[in-house]
Amino acid sequence: MLAAVDALVAALVVTLALTLSSLDRRSAVLLGATGSVTGEFLTWVAAPHAWEHSLLLPWIAAVAGTVLLVAGWSAARAYWDVFESPGAPEDTDTASFALAGEPDRSHR
Template structure:
Protein backbone atom coordinates (compact mmCIF):
# COMPACT_ATOMS: atom_id res chain seq x y z
CA UNK A 1 0.00 0.00 0.00
CA UNK A 2 2.86 2.37 0.77
CA UNK A 3 4.34 1.72 -2.68
CA UNK A 4 1.07 2.66 -4.37
CA UNK A 5 0.83 5.81 -2.28
CA UNK A 6 4.43 6.66 -3.19
CA UNK A 7 3.58 6.24 -6.89
CA UNK A 8 0.49 8.45 -6.61
CA UNK A 9 2.50 11.14 -4.83
CA UNK A 10 5.17 10.92 -7.55
CA UNK A 11 2.55 11.29 -10.29
CA UNK A 12 0.96 14.27 -8.55
CA UNK A 13 4.32 15.94 -7.89
CA UNK A 14 5.58 15.53 -11.47
CA UNK A 15 2.28 16.81 -12.87
CA UNK A 16 2.29 19.79 -10.52
CA UNK A 17 5.91 20.64 -11.34
CA UNK A 18 5.27 20.51 -15.08
CA UNK A 19 2.10 22.57 -14.75
CA UNK A 20 3.78 25.22 -12.62
CA UNK A 21 6.57 25.75 -15.15
CA UNK A 22 4.47 25.63 -18.30
CA UNK A 23 2.86 28.41 -20.29
CA UNK A 24 0.05 26.15 -21.51
CA UNK A 25 -1.37 24.81 -18.27
CA UNK A 26 -4.05 22.53 -19.74
CA UNK A 27 -1.59 20.75 -22.01
CA UNK A 28 0.89 20.49 -19.13
CA UNK A 29 -1.68 18.82 -16.88
CA UNK A 30 -2.60 16.37 -19.62
CA UNK A 31 1.01 15.57 -20.54
CA UNK A 32 2.20 15.40 -16.93
CA UNK A 33 -0.58 13.17 -15.67
CA UNK A 34 -0.52 10.88 -18.69
CA UNK A 35 3.24 10.59 -18.99
CA UNK A 36 3.88 9.99 -15.33
CA UNK A 37 1.04 7.49 -15.01
CA UNK A 38 2.15 5.50 -18.05
CA UNK A 39 5.79 5.63 -16.95
CA UNK A 40 4.97 4.41 -13.46
CA UNK A 41 2.70 1.68 -14.80
CA UNK A 42 5.30 0.41 -17.26
CA UNK A 43 7.95 0.34 -14.56
CA UNK A 44 5.61 -1.68 -12.36
CA UNK A 45 4.85 -4.12 -15.20
CA UNK A 46 8.48 -4.52 -16.28
CA UNK A 47 10.08 -4.85 -12.84
CA UNK A 48 7.56 -5.56 -10.06
CA UNK A 49 10.19 -6.76 -7.61
CA UNK A 50 12.28 -3.63 -8.05
CA UNK A 51 9.10 -1.56 -7.82
CA UNK A 52 8.33 -2.96 -4.37
CA UNK A 53 11.93 -2.67 -3.15
CA UNK A 54 13.06 0.74 -4.40
CA UNK A 55 11.12 3.78 -3.18
CA UNK A 56 12.75 6.03 -5.80
CA UNK A 57 11.68 3.92 -8.80
CA UNK A 58 8.14 5.40 -9.10
CA UNK A 59 9.65 8.88 -9.07
CA UNK A 60 12.20 8.03 -11.73
CA UNK A 61 9.58 6.30 -13.87
CA UNK A 62 7.17 9.25 -13.55
CA UNK A 63 9.83 11.75 -14.60
CA UNK A 64 11.07 9.63 -17.50
CA UNK A 65 7.55 8.86 -18.73
CA UNK A 66 6.67 12.54 -18.71
CA UNK A 67 9.91 13.51 -20.45
CA UNK A 68 9.32 10.96 -23.22
CA UNK A 69 5.73 12.10 -23.72
CA UNK A 70 6.70 15.79 -23.80
CA UNK A 71 9.46 15.04 -26.32
CA UNK A 72 7.02 13.16 -28.53
CA UNK A 73 4.45 15.93 -28.24
CA UNK A 74 7.06 18.51 -29.18
CA UNK A 75 8.19 16.49 -32.19
CA UNK A 76 4.63 16.18 -33.46
CA UNK A 77 3.96 19.87 -32.93
CA UNK A 78 7.21 20.79 -34.65
CA UNK A 79 6.37 18.88 -37.80
CA UNK A 80 4.08 21.15 -39.77
CA UNK A 81 2.69 18.58 -42.16
CA UNK A 82 0.85 16.55 -39.54
CA UNK A 83 -1.94 19.06 -39.03
CA UNK A 84 -1.85 20.85 -42.39
CA UNK A 85 -4.51 19.99 -44.95
CA UNK A 86 -3.35 18.34 -48.16
CA UNK A 87 -2.31 20.77 -50.90
CA UNK A 88 -4.80 21.71 -53.59
CA UNK A 89 -4.23 20.08 -56.97
CA UNK A 90 -2.80 22.39 -59.56
CA UNK A 91 -5.38 23.99 -61.80
CA UNK A 92 -4.25 23.97 -65.40
CA UNK A 93 -7.44 25.20 -67.03
CA UNK A 94 -5.64 28.35 -68.19
CA UNK A 95 -3.60 26.25 -70.59
CA UNK A 96 -6.62 25.17 -72.60
CA UNK A 97 -6.73 26.87 -76.01
CA UNK A 98 -9.53 26.79 -78.51
CA UNK A 99 -8.92 26.75 -82.25
CA UNK A 100 -11.30 28.46 -84.63
CA UNK A 101 -11.53 27.11 -88.19
Protein backbone atom coordinates in the same frame (compact mmCIF):
# COMPACT_ATOMS: atom_id res chain seq x y z
CA MET B 1 0.66 0.23 0.20
CA LEU B 2 3.62 2.53 0.63
CA ALA B 3 4.69 1.95 -2.99
CA ALA B 4 1.25 2.96 -4.28
CA VAL B 5 1.20 6.14 -2.19
CA ASP B 6 4.74 6.96 -3.33
CA ALA B 7 3.73 6.45 -6.96
CA LEU B 8 0.69 8.69 -6.56
CA VAL B 9 2.73 11.43 -4.91
CA ALA B 10 5.37 11.17 -7.65
CA ALA B 11 2.75 11.50 -10.38
CA LEU B 12 1.14 14.49 -8.67
CA VAL B 13 4.45 16.28 -8.07
CA VAL B 14 5.69 15.73 -11.64
CA THR B 15 2.36 16.92 -13.04
CA LEU B 16 2.35 19.97 -10.79
CA ALA B 17 5.95 20.85 -11.70
CA LEU B 18 5.19 20.62 -15.42
CA THR B 19 1.98 22.61 -15.04
CA LEU B 20 3.59 25.45 -13.10
CA SER B 21 6.41 25.80 -15.64
CA SER B 22 4.21 25.70 -18.73
CA LEU B 23 2.43 28.41 -20.68
CA ASP B 24 -0.36 26.05 -21.77
CA ARG B 25 -1.55 24.72 -18.43
CA ARG B 26 -4.32 22.43 -19.67
CA SER B 27 -1.98 20.59 -22.03
CA ALA B 28 0.65 20.43 -19.29
CA VAL B 29 -1.78 18.79 -16.86
CA LEU B 30 -2.81 16.26 -19.48
CA LEU B 31 0.75 15.48 -20.57
CA GLY B 32 2.11 15.40 -17.01
CA ALA B 33 -0.55 13.11 -15.62
CA THR B 34 -0.60 10.80 -18.63
CA GLY B 35 3.17 10.59 -18.96
CA SER B 36 3.86 9.99 -15.30
CA VAL B 37 1.15 7.38 -14.83
CA THR B 38 2.14 5.58 -18.05
CA GLY B 39 5.81 5.60 -17.08
CA GLU B 40 5.03 4.26 -13.64
CA PHE B 41 2.71 1.58 -14.97
CA LEU B 42 5.20 0.33 -17.57
CA THR B 43 7.94 0.25 -14.96
CA TRP B 44 5.69 -1.68 -12.58
CA VAL B 45 4.87 -4.19 -15.34
CA ALA B 46 8.54 -4.58 -16.30
CA ALA B 47 9.98 -4.84 -12.79
CA PRO B 48 7.33 -5.38 -10.09
CA HIS B 49 9.78 -6.59 -7.43
CA ALA B 50 12.04 -3.56 -7.85
CA TRP B 51 8.96 -1.36 -7.86
CA GLU B 52 7.80 -2.61 -4.46
CA HIS B 53 11.17 -2.21 -2.78
CA SER B 54 12.33 1.15 -4.09
CA LEU B 55 11.03 4.57 -3.13
CA LEU B 56 13.07 6.26 -5.89
CA LEU B 57 11.97 4.11 -8.84
CA PRO B 58 8.43 5.58 -9.13
CA TRP B 59 9.92 9.08 -9.26
CA ILE B 60 12.37 8.12 -12.01
CA ALA B 61 9.59 6.38 -13.94
CA ALA B 62 7.23 9.36 -13.59
CA VAL B 63 9.84 11.84 -14.83
CA ALA B 64 10.99 9.55 -17.67
CA GLY B 65 7.43 8.86 -18.83
CA THR B 66 6.57 12.56 -18.81
CA VAL B 67 9.74 13.53 -20.66
CA LEU B 68 9.13 10.89 -23.33
CA LEU B 69 5.50 11.89 -23.77
CA VAL B 70 6.34 15.60 -24.03
CA ALA B 71 9.07 14.80 -26.57
CA GLY B 72 6.66 12.72 -28.62
CA TRP B 73 3.99 15.41 -28.42
CA SER B 74 6.47 18.07 -29.54
CA ALA B 75 7.67 15.95 -32.46
CA ALA B 76 4.12 15.22 -33.55
CA ARG B 77 3.22 18.91 -33.47
CA ALA B 78 6.42 19.95 -35.27
CA TYR B 79 5.91 17.52 -38.14
CA TRP B 80 2.12 17.67 -38.34
CA ASP B 81 2.06 18.82 -41.99
CA VAL B 82 4.59 16.30 -43.29
CA PHE B 83 2.06 13.66 -44.29
CA GLU B 84 -0.65 15.97 -45.65
CA SER B 85 -1.17 16.06 -49.37
CA PRO B 86 -0.03 19.26 -51.06
CA GLY B 87 -3.55 19.96 -52.28
CA ALA B 88 -4.78 21.02 -55.70
CA PRO B 89 -2.51 23.24 -57.76
CA GLU B 90 -3.52 26.83 -58.21
CA ASP B 91 -5.68 27.65 -61.21
CA THR B 92 -3.21 28.51 -63.95
CA ASP B 93 -5.71 28.01 -66.81
CA THR B 94 -3.18 28.18 -69.66
CA ALA B 95 -5.52 26.45 -72.13
CA SER B 96 -7.99 29.34 -72.41
CA PHE B 97 -7.40 32.54 -74.31
CA ALA B 98 -9.28 35.76 -74.76
CA LEU B 99 -10.27 37.16 -78.13
CA ALA B 100 -8.93 40.56 -78.99
CA GLY B 101 -11.31 43.30 -77.98
CA GLU B 102 -13.37 41.23 -75.56
CA PRO B 103 -12.78 41.30 -71.81
CA ASP B 104 -11.87 38.04 -70.14
CA ARG B 105 -14.87 37.12 -67.98
CA SER B 106 -13.86 33.56 -67.18
CA HIS B 107 -12.46 34.43 -63.73
CA ARG B 108 -15.43 36.26 -62.29
